Amino acid sequence: MASESDEKMSAPRTVVTLPTYNESENIGELVAALRALGCEVLVADDNSPDGTWKIVESMAAEDDGVHLLLRKEKKGRGYAGAEAFVEALKLKADRIVEMDADFSHRPDDLPKLLAALDAGAHVVVGSRFVEGGKDDRPQASRQWLTRFSAFYARKLLGVQMRDTNSGYRAYTAYAMKLIEPKTLRSAGPSIVHEVLLRAHRRGLRIVEVPILFVDRERGESQLTLGRLIQGFIMVAKFRRLAERGLLWSTDG
Ligand SMILES: Nc1nc2c(ncn2[C@@H]2O[C@H](COP(=O)(O)OP(=O)(O)OP(=O)(O)O)[C@@H](O)[C@H]2O)c(=O)[nH]1
Ligand SMILES: [Mg+2]
Numbered sequence: 001m002a003s004e005s006d007e008k009m010s011a012p013r014t015v016v017t018l019p020t021y022n023e024s025e026n027i028g029e030l031v032a033a034l035r036a037l038g039c040e041v042l043v044a045d046d047n048s049p050d051g052t053w054k055i056v057e058s059m060a061a062e063d064d065g066v067h068l069l070l071r072k073e074k075k076g077r078g079y080a081g082a083e084a085f086v087e088a089l090k091l092k093a094d095r096i097v098e099m100d101a102d103f104s105h106r107p108d109d110l111p112k113l114l115a116a117l118d119a120g121a122h123v124v125v126g127s128r129f130v131e132g133g134k135d136d137r138p139q140a141s142r143q144w145l146t147r148f149s150a151f152y153a154r155k156l157l158g159v160q161m162r163d164t165n166s167g168y169r170a171y172t173a174y175a176m177k178l179i180e181p182k183t184l185r186s187a188g189p190s191i192v193h194e195v196l197l198r199a200h201r202r203g204l205r206i207v208e209v210p211i212l213f214v215d216r217e218r219g220e221s222q223l224t225l226g227r228l229i230q231g232f233i234m235v236a237k238f239r240r241l242a243e244r245g246l247l248w249s250t251d252g
Helices: 027-036 052-062 077-090 107-118 140-157 173-179 191-201 225-243
Strands: 014-020 040-045 066-070 095-098 123-127 169-172 206-210
Touching: 014 027, 014 052, 014 077, 027 040, 027 052, 027 107, 040 052, 040 077, 052 066, 066 077, 077 095, 077 173, 077 191, 095 107, 095 173, 107 123, 107 169, 107 206, 123 191, 140 191, 140 225, 169 173, 169 191, 173 191, 191 206, 191 225
Parallel strands: 014 040, 014 095, 040 066, 123 206
Antiparallel strands: 095 169, 123 169
C-alpha cells in the first residue's frame, strides 16, 4: 500500500501527461512551455494522422525530459489518459499533472496547481467556477453546457467541489497509486469523473484553484454530441458501481 512518507527529500519530479489526437499545431509549443517550467512531459498520442507523435518523437530524441507513449490500440481520451498515469508512476514521478494539449489549459496556471499540492492537497483541480476562475470561451452555449454537466456530475457523484469536469489537475504519486489508474474503465472523457469519484471515495484531500480556461485557437475539438451523451451515462454508471462497491473492480 502506498504511503505518504514515500515522498522524497530532493526536488520533486513532476510529469505532465498530455493526451493528444491531432494536436500538431499545438504540441511543440506546449511541450517547450512545460519544459521551461521544469516539468517532464509525457505525451500519450493515439497515432494521430496529423503526425503529432512525430513531433514529440523528435523532441524526445533530443531531450530526456520528453516522453512519447505512442498508442496504436483502443483509441480514446480515457484509455490514453489512464495509460499515461500508469507510465508516469513507472517514471517515478512525485507529482503527476494532466492537461489538454490545445492550450485551453494554460501552462501559466500550472505553478498555482503545484503550489497547492505542496501546501498539502492530494489532488488539485484547476477550476473555472471558484473565485478568480473564469471560462473565457466566447460561446455562451458551451459555457452553459459545461456548467450544467458539472452540476449534474456534482450531484450524482456526491462531491462538494465545483468544476467536476475540469481535466486540468495535479496529483501526488500517493494519490495516484490509490486511484489505481490501471483499472480505470473510461474509454472517453468521462475519465475525469471516474478519477474524481475514486479520489473522493479514498478520502483524498481535493482542492480547487482558480484557472482561466480559454478556447482552443488551433486544431479541432474531438468533442462530439455522442461523446457528450456517453459522458452523462458514464457518470450515472460510476455512481451505481460505487454504491455496489465495484468502483475498483475490473468487471461490471
Ligand atoms: N490520445 C487521445 N487524446 C485525445 C482523444 N480525443 C481527444 N484527445 C485529447 O484530449 C484533450 C481534450 O480534447 P478536446 O478535443 O480539446 O476536447 P474538449 O477540450 O472537451 O473540447 P473543446 O473545448 O471543444 O476543445 C486534447 O489534448 C485532445 O488532443 C483521443 O481519442 N485520444
Ligand atoms: Mg479542448
